[in-house]
Amino acid sequence: MLMATLGGHASTKPTVAELAAITARGRMLAEYDAAAWQATDAVMATHPKSEPSGLYIAHQTEAGWVVAFGRLNGTGDRFLVDYEATQEGTKFLVKSFDPKREDMGWNLAAAKGMETATKDFGGTDRPYNIAALPRTSGGMYVYLYPAQVKAGVYPLGADVRYSLSSDGMKIVEKRQMHKTILEYAPPADRSESVAGGYHTHVLSDIPEDTDVMLVLMRQPRVPETVGAGGYIFTIAVDGTITVANQPK
């Protein structure tokens, strides 16, 4: 049944290095997402006068994740920070800024990158999350992916990854990772257990960064099988990817 849905032409077999990079990006994306929601919870727990609005920008430091909440100023040359949540162990410590802290550097570039990406992405009829990850080669990745709106139901699909210039102003590449949205939900019958999930790709011949993120965030943790480009990829529960030829 699974084989019947795969079809498509065989492409060049992805390298170990290529799959390792997908795993690394997916892991970073999952960490970013977790840091963002834990930091949001920490800010809300301080009972702020107003809910944090605008953008949240996370970045990883040697000590852990730091998440800044704020918005671009009118001229777009500063990122104005209302709150900043800093990871300490398993908790996030919150600082508020009045007057707002004026950031340049990564927070400004990421905010502009998010603005460029969302403008290109357009409107949606469901909530989306956004994440910006710096690239070693300069520039950044900005991801737009559907947000989880129901506990225990994990959306995957209709997601895009942008590669942007280091100032966040120019789109270098737009990668539509998945076309339609799949909703992964646990079986209604609680006596049943889930061994794994699977889906096929029509847009690309390799697993995507958000496939790895799904495996790392989904509960219960189970592997995901992805059919793409004539190969069968298995994403293990730690995010590592293995590839096998499609059986003939």
Add this chain to the structure above:
Amino acid sequence: MSDLRKARFGPKTICCSLIGAVMLSGAGVSSALAAGSPQASSSSTVANRPAPLVTVGMVALLANPEHYEGAHVRTFGFLHIGRDEDVGLYLHREDYDFQLTKNSFYVALSPEQRNQFRGLSDQYVLLEAVVRSSKGFQADASGTMVSITRVELWNPLHIDQKGR
């Protein structure tokens, strides 16, 4: 027959010259690094000067990437330019063929450089760059080459690299 000989022994010839480069440059690297490091600088003029270029073989870089942190190096290896972060400088062609990624450095090419150097993919090259021991999204590599200033085909014996 002649081509077969080259195919079999070509890489070894390059390998030997690489090892030679390691051994010849090895002694000079530490002193050059020390001279270029901020700690060794006694004036701001020296501190602002770009790090001197040192020739180092891949064997030395792979063995101790932390030692070369921030060093501006010239090295030689097998370049592969694939998708996204799948850009690596491998010790040998066989390290790429068998995906021995620990025997490689991630090469952080800008989009423009990626286009510029695409024609050198899957060939041995001379590469000049700054070494970082961090790995970014290429966690399986042994380090990263950033601020790439030069990539050239390295084929002194004119071996048909792509046709092999």
